[in-house]
Amino acid sequence: MRTYIRDPEMREHLYKPFREADFSAYIEKISAPHYGVDANDVYRFSSCINYLEDVEIPLLIVHSVDDPICPPSEMDSLFEISKRNPNVYIWMLPTGNHCMFRYFDEKWYDEVMREFFRYWVQSGRRVSQNVGQI
Numbered sequence: 001m002r003t004y005i006r007d008p009e010m011r012e013h014l015y016k017p018f019r020e021a022d023f024s025a026y027i028e029k030i031s032a033p034h035y036g037v038d039a040n041d042v043y044r045f046s047s048c049i050n051y052l053e054d055v056e057i058p059l060l061i062v063h064s065v066d067d068p069i070c071p072p073s074e075m076d077s078l079f080e081i082s083k084r085n086p087n088v089y090i091w092m093l094p095t096g097n098h099c100m101f102r103y104f105d106e107k108w109y110d111e112v113m114r115e116f117f118r119y120w121v122q123s124g125r126r127v128s129q130n131v132g133q134i
Contacts, residue, residue, distance in 0.1 A: 005030065023069050052081040052088050058120045060089045062112070064096030089116075 082088040102109040
């Protein structure tokens, strides 16, 4: 976004250090206008809570306690859905920030993902039935 946003007010949201970044301002000032929707639509379409009930293939959600954007307190409803849907697995880690697992330890992250998919491919559980629907 830094390459094509020219509005000075919008650009200031792109250059703050991560600890000082205001995620809601970023959504309102950058993401929503970029996609031509309001901020509430961005949140609604971005939240997996609206889709987890219908997940038909194995899904692993890796989340961290120190996520500054999606606090763990907001995960309670996702855990409830995962109890009702056997295809949804949630792994809560003590650290990882917001989606930074791969960058903290790329080898570890890739191995976790590879093993998750290997397990489901080898078991054949529903994956082969739904692969054409992905």
